[in-house]
Amino acid sequence: MADLIAWVLVVAIAAYACAGGTDYGAGFWDLLAGGAERGKPVRRLIDHAMAPVWEVNNVWLIFVFIVMWTGFPTMFQAVFEAMWLPLALAAVGLVFRGAGFALRKPARRLARRRIAGVLFALASLVTPFFLGAVLGGIASGRVAVGTPASADAWANPTSVLTGLLAIASTAFLGAVFLSSDARRFGADDLVSYFRLRALLAFAAVVVLALIALPVTHGDARYVWEGLTTGWGLTMVILAALCGLATVLLLWRGSPHWSRWTAVGSVALTVGAWGMAQGPYLLPTSLTVTEAAGAAPTLNWLGIVTLIAIVLVGPALVVLYRLDTLGQLEPLTDADTRSAPAPGDDL
Template identity: 45%
Template sequence: MLAETPIVFALVGVAAYTVLAGADFGAGVWTLVPGGGRASRAATQDHARHAMGPVWEANHVWLIFVLVVCWTAYPVAFASIASTLVVPLFLAAVGIILRGTAYALRGTLDAQPGRRAIDDVFALSSVLTPFALGAVAGAIASDRVPVGNAAGDLVTSWLNPTSILVGTLAVAVSAYLAAVYLSADARRMGEPDLEHDFRVRALASGVVTGALAVAGLFVLRADARPLWDGLTGGLGLLMVAVSAVAGLATFFLVGRDRFEASRASAALAVAALVAGWAVAQRPRLLTGLTVEQAAAGRSTLIAIVVSVAVGAVLLVPSLLLLFRLFLRGRLDFGGERGAPAEPVAPVAITARGSGPPAMVALGLLVAGVVLTVVVGSGWALAVGVLCLCGTAVMGALLAVSGEEDDDRAPGGSEPLSR
């Protein structure tokens, strides 16, 4: 179990990156084709960028997290992947850099020719990056990455039917998630034309994504038979079914203008796909290499588990608070887009973050460290991992419990500071 714990962490990171950063990439995709709706081209592009503003850099935390966990816990597998798939990984890195640069520069260029070029770079890199990362996933899933330094083909390892399918599906999923999220943002900001346009885009991209997913099963049957077998039986089939049901639920919710609920169902559909891939490939990590064989030493794995748990106490509450503020409009610009923001009253911090919940979180942290590091075997290891995960959950609850609710009744607990 210890050898598989870091891969679970990595898969959680992959799912989070796909759902969160994927939506950001999708927003960039919609800036490439912004016309054809009620809202103007400029309004559509501005809405997509505005929605990304407070969170786009934070989403890359998950990519860094996945890379660090993988190269520390599974060094041989990481070296094999990085060397054989150096081309798509390089393309993804270039896309991330160009995209970030274009996003930062766009607001400083007033000249129309220069701004249009920046817009094009931003949009194209938003397509390139998810495609390249999807191609990497497709190469691993189709067993085209053998163990060894650049042991696989540098071209066909990622330019093959499965990789092209997964890369294309990654772009489609990103556009789909972005359209769903941007519909909800448009409603929250009181933009009916943008809400209508992105609702239509969400429905259309949902149909395209679903069709690609169904067609992709036949590609997997012909090109990646072990993955096909894993996805069409047992727990893998269950994950595919969960993803399909969640996708249909999202389509229904968007059609009924239930955008907030559709956020969660869309994220579930994507996360279930990631889980299905993991289940279908288990216990194989690369060709001829299982997760157990690829894992680092016991002391390294224990250090990773403890580090992730302790880090989650800081990271997860911070990200939850960021997204909560963003989704409640506390980070929106005031007035016209691009205008200076109206002053926002500081968030009240109450005393609810102390007392028994804090003691429970501390107790779980101590118990988790003792059980994983000191005892570290059998049931103790399993319980220790659960305690450390519980610490992260309690930390998240403590972080967001201090935020003052918008509908909080007068006469509530007094804030400690303002």
């Protein structure tokens, strides 16, 4: 049961990396959209694309933490003791990001919308970076039971590269999804706009991944060996193929199907990391079995997870499906033509 719950944790992390990562990527492109007038069409598209699902996407992060502290309390304690600062910064980013996104649209004064927009965009960089840095510190074996908090646990080469990869990957996901959103909303000029940015983000992911190869070879040797052999290598290759397929689909003007391949690329990468790290939760000091909670707790956690899949899963599928079809909040011609919003002249 402990191994099953560990894989539930990996799947939940993959789901958050894809769903929440798409939102972080949208925030990244919001930051680079330009001034108030030039960036208005981009930001309107981001608002309409994110509004129906951004709160739901954060449910995956909550589920990750629930599985961690319930199923693997020893790991949970060790990670939060050693990594409390980057996790706190990520949490602050989550708060400011949500507040900025929620408050900028109803704000009537341009100055207030700008402040809220900056909070949303900057926090969309801060949160994925520090979450990635935490994963990098864990993968490099710098976290063990009793490890005190220190900068080395998360400000090391593997952590920095993982944080940058998290930003680049979310930018890639966000651009792919927004290219598809632009087409279904009829904003044809933004289709090519985000297609180009998706290709640039993918190039950044490739460059960072190549830089990470020699760094992780020396700094996170156990995980590196897992990623270059067996099932870990197989999943890395599949993730790379999905990434290349995404590039090809975007190049040929098929943004709808590119969503699936982009999600597959990121999800397979997370799965490869889970494969490479096994049987450890904290390489190479704490195995899944050693970190697992009591057997009755794990059994109940498995039952609750199954109930959640049965009760919540269909609702999430319907929500994502309706959002993909553009039936939740249609974008009007006035929006895509950069029509002035209420309060623009204030």
